[in-house]
Amino acid sequence: MRFVLNGKTVDVRAHPMKRLLDVLREDCGLTGTKEGCGEGECGACTVLLNGQPVNACLVPCAHARGARVTTIEGFRGRHALQDAFVKEGATQCGLCTPGLIVAASTLPRDATPDEVRLALAGNICRCTGYAAIYRAINRARRARRTGLPAGAPRAPGKRAKVGRAGLPRRSARTAAKRARAGP
Amino acid sequence: MRTAISSLELLEPRSLRDALVMLRDEGPLVPMAGCTDLYVSLNFGTLTGSRFLDLSRLDELRGVSRRGACLSIGALTTFTDIQRSAEIRRRLPMLASAAAQIGGRQVQNRATIGGNIANASPAGDSLPVLAAAEASVVLLSHDGQRRIPFVSFFTGYRQSVRRPDEIIVAVEVPPVDGRQWFRKVGTRAAQAISKVVMAAVRGERPRVALGSVAPTVIRVRQTEEILASNGSLADAQQMLLTEIAAIRDIRSTATYRRRVAANLLAQFWRETAHAG
Numbered sequence: 053m054r055f056v057l058n059g060k061t062v063d064v065r066a067h068p069m070k071r072l073l074d075v076l077r078e079d080c081g082l083t084g085t086k087e088g089c090g091e092g093e094c095g096a097c098t099v100l101l102n103g104q105p106v107n108a109c110l111v112p113c114a115h116a117r118g119a120r121v122t123t124i125e126g127f128r129g130r131h132a133l134q135d136a137f138v139k140e141g142a143t144q145c146g147l148c149t150p151g152l153i154v155a156a157s158t159l160p161r162d163a164t165p166d167e168v169r170l171a172l173a174g175n176i177c178r179c180t181g182y183a184a185i186y187r188a189i190n191r192a193r194r195a196r197r198t199g200l201p202a203g204a205p206r207a208p209g210k211r212a213k214v215g216r217a218g219l220p221r222r223s224a225r226t227a228a229k230r231a232r233a234g235p
Numbered sequence: 236m237r238t239a240i241s242s243l244e245l246l247e248p249r250s251l252r253d254a255l256v257m258l259r260d261e262g263p264l265v266p267m268a269g270c271t272d273l274y275v276s277l278n279f280g281t282l283t284g285s286r287f288l289d290l291s292r293l294d295e296l297r298g299v300s301r302r303g304a305c306l307s308i309g310a311l312t313t314f315t316d317i318q319r320s321a322e323i324r325r326r327l328p329m330l331a332s333a334a335a336q337i338g339g340r341q342v343q344n345r346a347t348i349g350g351n352i353a354n355a356s357p358a359g360d361s362l363p364v365l366a367a368a369e370a371s372v373v374l375l376s377h378d379g380q381r382r383i384p385f386v387s388f389f390t391g392y393r394q395s396v397r398r399p400d401e402i403i404v405a406v407e408v409p410p411v412d413g414r415q416w417f418r419k420v421g422t423r424a425a426q427a428i429s430k431v432v433m434a435a436v437r438g439e440r441p442r443v444a445l446g447s448v449a450p451t452v453i454r455v456r457q458t459e460e461i462l463a464s465n466g467s468l469a470d471a472q473q474m475l476l477t478e479i480a481a482i483r484d485i486r487s488t489a490t491y492r493r494r495v496a497a498n499l500l501a502q503f504w505r506e507t508a509h510a511g
Binding site for chain 2 (some may be wrong): 067069090105113155170
């Protein structure tokens with residue numbers, strides 16, 4: 053079975069009903085994709101299938117045939133989100149981290165705090181709260197906007213105001229802009 | 236994972252015609268598409284059947300189109316497709332709402348409306364919407380096609396009138412007059428299996444459908460009658476409790492479900508009281 057894995061064409065001999073999760077971990081040797089619940093609740097096994105986040109524990113590998121699959125290894129440790137998760141300490145046991153980063157990578161640039169929370173509703177972290185995770189996602193988005201690496205130290209006094217859930221309070225100007233643009 | 240994969244067989248038809256021939260000649264086969272329910276059973280070793288028919292490449296079963304006055308939603312249309320469809324957001328906003336609350340994004344990207352119907356779970360979140368909208372299920376076999384009114388499609392807990400040689404190809408929704416309302420109550424706001432789910436329409440003839448309170452999705456016709464004849468909300472709530480058959484299970488108690496169902500009816504009636 054042939055598919056494109058992290059940009060490279062691969063050929064795998066596997067039963068068509070084998071879970072994509074097991075094909076990635078056992079046949080392709082990529083163990084960054086984790087198994088959590090095995091029932092589509094936790095999102096630890098999130099990968100991108102043709103650019104869309106899916107639970108690899110619920111995908112028969114037959115459905116990956118001819119498709120593009122991106123795993124956490126495809127981010128090569130250099131993605132702004134990876135850097136931001138490290139800088140914000142947004143990880144504890146780490147099992148949910150690859151899935152969270154893969155899922156968060158598909159967020160539109162202008163997603164509101166609520167949209168971020170909704171988009172990550174399928175990724176569960178059982179160690180801690182989500183505050184540091186949302187902070188990291190926000191940091192990565194800020195980094196992409198300014199073009200600075202996500203790890204760059206922030207200028208003193210310029211720290212974004214952070215709301216209850218670790219997400220920045222939207223400035224009045226952005227809120228007004230958003231209201232004009234409609235939903 | 237608790238299922239031996241090597242004992243399973245997957246047939247991969249290239250066309251709808253191929254699929255129908257395989258169903259007739261090589262059955263029994265379990266049709267599969269988004270796999271978001273099927274693979275949960277596979278992972279837990281509770282799979283029924285060992286031979287599967289993959290419908291996922293039959294692109295003609297995907298997408299939303301018009302069929303006369305009806306909206307035809309192809310069986311392979313995912314809940315992400317449904318949320319993005321301008322036609323559905325305009326004509327059937329309660330379905331767009333339900334689609335946004337079925338699992339997380341990862342599930343919505345894969346799960347199909349045909350699968351939600353075929354599973355016939357009492358907790359299927361799109362089902363009360365389709366029942367309230369008086370949709371029809373379009374079944375196709377090698378011998379021909381038939382249309383089944385939505386509520387007569389289900390015959391019992393996870394049972395339906397679908398024959399083993401048939402597949403669901405689409406669901407057709409006639410125009411819905413009146414204000415649409417949907418609410419799901421689960422353990423958390425996002426991504427949970429429903430404890431009670433209700434879809435309702437407030438028009439000349441109010442329609443109320445519920446999930447997770449009986450072996451199948453149900454329409455509560457006598458409750459609707461009371462609402463239609465301007466009876467009191469309290470009477471309608473009393474009637475609702477006689478029409479549902481809430482049970483206690485791992486997700487909730489019967490008492491909680493009854494209380495919530497009555498509250499949802501009140502919320503629906505209050506929130507749709509004024510046009511707009």
